[in-house]
Structures are given as C-alpha cells and as structure tokens.
Amino acid sequence: MAIYTNLYLLVFLPVVLIVYQLAPKKARWGVLLAASYALYISFSKYLVLLLMATSAFTWGIGLWLDKIGEACKAKQAECTDRKQKSEVKKEFQKKRVLALRVGVLVLLGILFYVNYLNFVIDNMNIFLGKLGTQLPLVKVMFPMGISFYTLEAVGYIADVYWERYPAEKHLGRLALFLSFFPQIMEGPIARYPDTSEALFAGEPLNMANLNEGFLRIIWGLFKKMVVSDRLSYLTTHLFGNYQDYHGSFIVLAAIAYTIQLYLEFSGSIDIVIGSGKLFGVTLPENFNQPFSAQSAAEFWRRWHMSLGNWFKNYVFYPITVSPMVKNWNKTARKKYGKYWSMVGTSAMALFPVWVATGVWHGAGWKYLFYGMYYFVILLFGVAMEPIKEKNYAKMGLDPNARWLKILRILKTWVIIFTGELFFNAVNLKAGFHMFFSIFGNFHISSLWKYWPNVITTGDVWAICVGSVIVWIVGFLKEHGVDVRGKILNARTPYKWSVYYLIIFAILLFGAYGTGYQPVDLIYAGF
C-alpha cells in the first residue's frame, strides 16, 4: 500500500485518523504504532519482525550507553581530585566506545547484508571465475525502508553516545520514531528530537493541521501524477533503448529524468509531510528549491536535505574532528600552508561522505560513480573558492550581479543533469555510452523528426503546464512569497476553490486509469 494509492489516501489514512481521534490521549501513540506496523506488513510481511528487532536493539544500545554514563558519574563522585576523575572517565569511555561500535556495526551490518552482499559476491566472482571457482549468491528479502530507518537508528545511537540527549526509556516511543508510517518508505530521515515529542503527545486533530496536511498531500499528488508519472513513460523508453538514441535525445532524457525524479520525490515527500501534519507531527523538509542553487554544494544543501544533513552530522563532522585528520591538518598547515591543508582536510572528509552517499542509493558501480562525480566537483569547488574571489576582483566583476547568478545556476543545472544521466542509466557502461553519444550528431530537429510514440501531445502539454505551475510556486517561495501559507490563510471559499482546482487537475490530467500503469516510488527502492 504505497502512499499515493487510493487505498492509502481514501481508506487507510481516514481510518487511522478516526481511530486516533477516538482513542484516549494516552493510547494515541499506540494507534500510530499499530498503523505503522500494519502498513509495513502490507509491503514486507514478516520482515516487520526485523524492524521490531532493530527498534528493540537500538533502544537497548541507548540504555546501555546511559547506564555506562551513570556508572561513570557515580564513580567520579567518589574521586577526590581532577586527575582521578579524568582516569575514571577514560576507563568508562572505552566501554562507551564499545557500546557505540556494537550498535553501529550491527545496524550497518544488516544494511550491508541486505543491500550489498550480492553486489560484492558478484564482483568477487569475476576474479574467482578466472580461478575456476564461484561463490553462490545469497537469497535476500528486501525490508522496505531499511536504508532510511537504519540511518535514523545509527543517528540516535551516535547522539546518545555524544550525550546530545538522554536515551529513550520507553521502547514503544523509539519504535514509533523508527517506523512512523508516512516516513518509512522514502524518509525524510529525522533526528529523534525532531519528531518524538509530537508523535507521543497524542494531541487531538485540529482544523489548522488538517487543512495544512490536506493541501500538502494534494499538492504532492499533483506533482507526482500530473507531471512525474507521465514523464516516466518517456524516460523509461529513452533510458531502456539508449542505444537507439544520441545527441539531443540523450540531453532530453537527462533533463526529463531530473524533472521526473524531482517531482516524484518531492511530491512523495509532500504526501509524507502532509500525512504527518494531519496528526500534528512536523517532519523535516527534504527540498528547498534545489534548481535555484548556484553551485553543486548549494544544490546538495537544497536537495534530499535530510540525507545531506545526516551525512554532514554523522560522517563529515566526525571525520573532520577525528585525531587522524586533525594531525594531518596541523602538519600540512606548517608544511604546505593554510590553503592546501584546507583542501586536503576537505578531501579526507568529503571522500567517505560521497562514497557512502553514492552506495546508499544502491549496490552498483553507477551509484559509486555518481558519488565520486560529486566528490570531484565539490572538492574542485573548495579548491577554486579563493581563486574565484580573486578573479572576480581582478576582472572588476560584482559576484552578486544578476547575470552571473543566472550563469552559475545554468552551470549547476548542467552538473545536475549529467549526474542524473549516470544515476538512471541501465549501468555505468550505458551511462558513459549515453554521455558520449550526446556529442555525436547533435541536432535539435531530431526531437520532432524522430519523436518516440510513447507519450502523446496531451501528455507533453500536461507535463509542461504542470512543471511551469510547480516552477512558479517554487520561484515565488524563493523570493519570499509563501503560496501555500497564503492559500491556508485565505477565506474558506477561496481556499476550497484552490483545493478543488488541484483535485480536478489531478482527476483530469493525472496519469492513471486505462492506458497507465501505477508508477512505483523511486526512492522506496533504495
């Protein structure tokens, strides 16, 4: 039962809302947890046991860390001087590190087993085949949302280890945080303090939240069903038959897939955030007009923000302040100066982040390449930063000039489209084939001469008009005009006119019914 289906929107969600409202305040978190497990069972059946076991394990590690912390404080209270206290702290720190390692390794170990073991075996078999032997592949069932809830669980354990907040004593509360039904398929990846209070509070439903949630859900459906799902027929055809196309068609494939992915993923996140809002739970935002970014680094601060923040908080910063990187930094500053030590430190911290970001999306060389592609671009951006500033000053250019901003945005678009071309290619080899075939025989006129018969003129119109509407709303938000807020604050007749307009647009122009297949959520597969 995916979150864009009639079953979810017209049956599951209303039933959960009614039961939640009817339940006593103290039991409402239980309603949400039961609903979350019910939705999870509809996808992954008995693998719900793995989700439950992960929750119990994460909870146990948290309590273990807290217990070590309390024992440390008790022993420190018996100490008479600072030196003794520091020695006690060191002694208990070893135990805390052990608890952290056990927690993180088990959680990531399960993720590795599910997502990457067969990829590793496949690649090992290439070499082993030459020696006349082969390793058998492992039969693995895919537990829905494992890439999302594992990161949330690791983040929780790390935060408790760093004493950013105390461990959760209530198992149900942590289990609900990890399994909350709107989030389980595609995120956003939350931190424990982001949602735990509201999830457990059991506040009654109210009109403001219902209005906000409803508008967000229908807006998400509009993005997904009117634009993204229609585009998917074109991109599936172009990427699937890439050898038949070159030049302008490959550029079209890259641009169309980027728009499809953005509207599909951000649309689904709108449905997720809207669903949360109905219950008064504010989930973290995942997108902030990513196509207004003026650099690749800024793009990643605006695109899949919850994943970017997770890697920044739990990989990038810990590596930056790790003893190894710090020692290197100190030596490099003396030997090579501030600039090169900064570039080197950035490289050391960015490399693991982008290897992880790449493979988080899936087991495949194309995903690793995707990560490395952004690693090189971001590192180049860091290295060029001081030079760029000097060049602007030398040439007498104002870096904030409008035309320069537009040029930077266009440059960022080229980087994004190229990245998504490799991301969605059948495999890495196909990605390179498609990329190089752009430059041979490039004719814009091929687009209308050899237009594939997979989408109609009506589809093209719906895609273009829908994209323009989404772009206008995003453009206004970027310039400080909150269209959603204005609709919600408008008088009831105006507000409902907009609701009806969006609903009719989905009913009339949405890609469903005869001739259309339901399009799966892209990020739910990661």
Place this chain on the structure above:
Amino acid sequence: MEELLEILQDIDDSVDYENETALIDDHILDSFGIITLISEIEEHFDIEVDAAEMTPENFNSAAAMWKMIQRLQEN
C-alpha cells in the same frame, strides 16, 4: 572574544558576527568554513573540539562559540 571575531572575519569578512545568531541554520558558515574555523580555534585557544561539540547550537553565533571555547578551556 576579540581573537575569535578576528578568526571569523578572516574566514568571511562580509558577516556581522556580533549580531548574527543563525550562522549554521542559515548556511552563512558552510561546512568548509567550519573546517577552517575548528583548526584556527584549536590552535589559538589550545583546545580540542571533538565530534560531540559539532552541533548547530555551538556554532550559530560568535557568543555560542565563545561559550563553548571557555567551557573546553576549563575541562
């Protein structure tokens, strides 16, 4: 505090550090600015900033950074 403000000015002199309270939340100080900042404050104030300190609350304003530096100096 003066020394900290000088370090921050060196990283980006277009920011009003004395009044800005959302250096991280508003992405005024990016991840790479943080890398430079950490190595500078560790060297100048003879402290060790570890992963537990890497929260927006500690870096959103010059005052918050100063508070963290003083706390780490005491430990």
